[in-house]
Amino acid sequence: MAAVVSPTSLESAPRIMRLVAECSRSRARAGELRLPHGPVATPVFMPVGTQATMKGITAEQLDALGCRICLGNTYHLGLRPGPELIQKARGLHGFMNWPHNLLTDSGGFQMVSLVSLSEVTEEGVRFRSPYDGDETLLSPERSVEIQNALGSDIIMQLDDVVSSTVTGPRVEEAMYRSIRWLDRCIAAHQRPDKQNLFAIIQGGLDADLRATCLEEMTKRDVPGFAIGGLSGGESKGQFWRMVALSTSRLPKDKPRYLMGVGYATDLVVCVALGCDMFDCVFPTRTARFGSALVPTGNLQLKKKQYEKDFRPIDAECACPTCQKHSRAFLHTLLHSDNTAALHHLTVHNIAYQLRLMSAVRASIVEKRFPDFVRDFMGTMYGDPTLCPSWATEALASVGITLG
Amino acid sequence: MQPKDLEEPLRMKLSLTKVVNGCRLGKIKNLGKTGDCTMDIPGCLLYTKTGSAPHLTHHTLHKIHGVPAMAQLTLSALAEHHEVLAEYKEGVGKFIGMPESLLYCSLHDPVSPCPAGYVTNKSVSVWGVGGRVEMTASKFMAIQQVLQPDWFQCLSDGEATCDEATSIKRARKSVDRSLLFLDNCLKLQEESEVLQKSVIIGVIEGGDVMEERLRSARETAKRPVGGFLLDGFQGTATLETRLHLLSSVTAELPEHKPRLICGVSQPDEVLECIERGVDLFESFFPYLATERGCALTFSFDYQPIPEETLLQQNGTEEEVKYVDQTKKSKTTSCNQEITSFEINLKEKKPSGKH
Numbered sequence: 001m002a003a004v005v006s007p008t009s010l011e012s013a014p015r016i017m018r019l020v021a022e023c024s025r026s027r028a029r030a031g032e033l034r035l036p037h038g039p040v041a042t043p044v045f046m047p048v049g050t051q052a053t054m055k056g057i058t059a060e061q062l063d064a065l066g067c068r069i070c071l072g073n074t075y076h077l078g079l080r081p082g083p084e085l086i087q088k089a090r091g092l093h094g095f096m097n098w099p100h101n102l103l104t105d106s107g108g109f110q111m112v113s114l115v116s117l118s119e120v121t122e123e124g125v126r127f128r129s130p131y132d133g134d135e136t137l138l139s140p141e142r143s144v145e146i147q148n149a150l151g152s153d154i155i156m157q158l159d160d161v162v163s164s165t166v167t168g169p170r171v172e173e174a175m176y177r178s179i180r181w182l183d184r185c186i187a188a189h190q191r192p193d194k195q196n197l198f199a200i201i202q203g204g205l206d207a208d209l210r211a212t213c214l215e216e217m218t219k220r221d222v223p224g225f226a227i228g229g230l231s232g233g234e235s236k237g238q239f240w241r242m243v244a245l246s247t248s249r250l251p252k253d254k255p256r257y258l259m260g261v262g263y264a265t266d267l268v269v270c271v272a273l274g275c276d277m278f279d280c281v282f283p284t285r286t287a288r289f290g291s292a293l294v295p296t297g298n299l300q301l302k303k304k305q306y307e308k309d310f311r312p313i314d315a316e317c318a319c320p321t322c323q324k325h326s327r328a329f330l331h332t333l334l335h336s337d338n339t340a341a342l343h344h345l346t347v348h349n350i351a352y353q354l355r356l357m358s359a360v361r362a363s364i365v366e367k368r369f370p371d372f373v374r375d376f377m378g379t380m381y382g383d384p385t386l387c388p389s390w391a392t393e394a395l396a397s398v399g400i401t402l403g
Numbered sequence: 404m405q406p407k408d409l410e411e412p413l414r415m416k417l418s419l420t421k422v423v424n425g426c427r428l429g430k431i432k433n434l435g436k437t438g439d440c441t442m443d444i445p446g447c448l449l450y451t452k453t454g455s456a457p458h459l460t461h462h463t464l465h466k467i468h469g470v471p472a473m474a475q476l477t478l479s480a481l482a483e484h485h486e487v488l489a490e491y492k493e494g495v496g497k498f499i500g501m502p503e504s505l506l507y508c509s510l511h512d513p514v515s516p517c518p519a520g521y522v523t524n525k526s527v528s529v530w531g532v533g534g535r536v537e538m539t540a541s542k543f544m545a546i547q548q549v550l551q552p553d554w555f556q557c558l559s560d561g562e563a564t565c566d567e568a569t570s571i572k573r574a575r576k577s578v579d580r581s582l583l584f585l586d587n588c589l590k591l592q593e594e595s596e597v598l599q600k601s602v603i604i605g606v607i608e609g610g611d612v613m614e615e616r617l618r619s620a621r622e623t624a625k626r627p628v629g630g631f632l633l634d635g636f637q638g639t640a641t642l643e644t645r646l647h648l649l650s651s652v653t654a655e656l657p658e659h660k661p662r663l664i665c666g667v668s669q670p671d672e673v674l675e676c677i678e679r680g681v682d683l684f685e686s687f688f689p690y691l692a693t694e695r696g697c698a699l700t701f702s703f704d705y706q707p708i709p710e711e712t713l714l715q716q717n718g719t720e721e722e723v724k725y726v727d728q729t730k731k732s733k734t735t736s737c738n739q740e741i742t743s744f745e746i747n748l749k750e751k752k753p754s755g756k757h
Contacts, residue, residue: 061463320462333454336453337452338455339458340459343463347462
């Protein structure tokens with residue numbers, strides 16, 4: 001990481017990504033991120049922890065599973081407990097007691113999910129805090145200021161997020177505003193030597209708008225790019241096309257972070273399309289509903305069929321849950337008021353995601369990624385040809401056939 | 404039922420190192436199926452809900468030093484799953500992922516008192532997630548056969564203290580029924596090879612009636628039980644009013660067998676019971692504090708007369724409040740109030756008491 005960087009210089013944004021291998025057919029890449037809190041192998045899945053804690057799992061457990069980067073949420077932390085307190089606790093790392101890397105988002109996504117509380121202007125997003133009813137303005141400057149205080153290794157620009165189901169002039173407005181906000185974030189960023197500011201490509205499902213955004217944002221020399229505004233309510237057909245468009249126009253030597261993607265099939269396909277980093281609440285959230293992720297999909301462990309199933313969730317899984325417990329026990333525990341069941345499943349689901357990404361990476365490094373994809377789809381859908389059509393098309397577009 | 408003249412020598416052995424002012428210090432050796440585990444007394448049992456420490460996985464639990472060697476399971480959580488466990492065949496310890504732990508199975512969950520009025524001459528009921536499970540002695544022993552715990556509380560009538568005022572009649576009934584259940588269970592145990600690997604803990608009942616308590620103690624002591632559970636000392640009345648009963652009861656019990664008590668887990672109450680000859684306790688107090696959003700913080704210095712000592716030291720209003728809190732928690736004894744052993748982390752500035 002370059003130590004000598006003047007605050008306004010754009011030319012010397014560090015190259016934090018080292019490419020280790022590339023698939024000769026598809027756009028899949030294996031790499032290594034060099035971040036202040038240690039290296040991170042890519043492709044990588046980053047578990048999400050709202051309010052400075054992974055729900056259902058301790059920092060120590062996450063570390064034991066091999067996680068080396070996870071997410072903290074600026075919106076919630078910015079409001080409660082607040083950046084000043086977190087700075088006193090030696091930043092978010094100190095506050096969470098997390099020794100590895102952290103990525104914080106800008107707080108912008110909550111605009112979409114909590115839209116009744118917010119109002120967007122050129123200045124920023126005006127929020128009403130759900131905790132005490134106070135009004136706050138989240139501007140690009142304020143978002144970066146909070147993230148600077150949090151001390152996360154990767155910080156995200158504040159973007160003007162619109163739901164992917166929105167059409168019309170609002171999408172264009174949001175795209176151009178996101179570019180202006182990117183510039184304001186770059187200008188406000190006090191710690192470019194210690195924290196990597198990523199841009200977020202917007203433009204909704206409109207190819208022209210997205211292309212414009214890509215062209216403009218890639219002119220700014222930020223350490224990495226996120227692909228945003230997707231994984232909302234859009235169709236998978238539109239989704240993959242926007243991902244593919246984005247990766248085709250993003251520089252090869254910088255990481256591509258696809259936000260909000262976490263279903264196993266989506267991860268595999270989007271790696272093929274050239275994405276390196278992913279985050280999603282799905283594995284942890286689905287755990288809290290009693291669902292365990294497996295190579296063939298998921299097990300709804302509360303169901304009666306698991307009452308006397310004495311096998312572990314996954315015989316191949318090395319996580320503490322699978323080492324010690326049967327589906328039958330977890331079924332029993334899920335029907336009690338002991339939350340331990342949810343913690344067991346959270347541990348397993350994160351282990352599953354991390355193991356999947358490891359397997360993906362190994363296949364790229366060992367030059368057998370297309371075969372890996374075929375095997376994966378076969379296991380998941382019974383036969384590679386039974387995989388959803390959007391995935392088949394997306395893979396075909398980068399040279400991987402499933403039939 | 405003729406009392407046995409010679410008890411089957413139980414493998415486990417309680418050795419007392421010393422007894423000071425009624426407090427017993429010692430070890431229980433040769434515990435467990437393989438006979439090579441040891442427990443210290445005084446000691447406590449790990450509180451579990453449906454076979455797991457509340458909120459903790461095995462991994463996080465074992466980050467804690469000094470996890471008790473024996474875990475408490477409750478029939479209220481497990482009885483309804485006996486079919487699953489029957490099919491599993493290998494016992495509840497392995498099923499819950501604690502094959503190395505010693506296991507004690509109590510009837511009820513100390514945290515969730517069950518509705519009263521369901522004990523009959525032939526059966527006792529527990530309440531699971533799916534509702535009431537009624538158990539005769541045979542059904543009870545069939546369930547224990549499938550659970551295969553190291554120790555289990557015998558089927559007993561613990562409702563003598565449920566009403567405001569215990570009638571002598573009700574107290575007498577609780578003793579009679581419990582002895583009958585005990586004799587039936589002992590007989591069933593004799594007929595089962597599997598059950599002989601578990602130790603039955605006899606239950607002392609009798610409500611608040613001294614005569615009945617003594618009778619229960621003496622009669623239960625005549626049976627070949629592995630230890631004694633002092634039941635009915637928890638509840639809505641203060642522990643204080645029952646402490647004198649406790650001393651009298653333990654005086655009737657053989658020295659070389661462990662004495663357990665249920666429903667007592669708060670530090671000050673535990674100490675009072677130790678002074679009256681109790682060896683083993685449940686440990687649900689940390690769970691209750693957790694559910695209140697409180698963290699336990701107390702020094703291990705014990706002031707014999709805490710209220711007086713504090714008032715002497717400070718005499719401030721704050722300390723008087725402290726005293727009130729302790730008193731309050733004792734009188735209600737339902738552990739809903741924040742005690743003096745904890746701080747409330749939800750407060751903006753949680754205050755410590757020392």
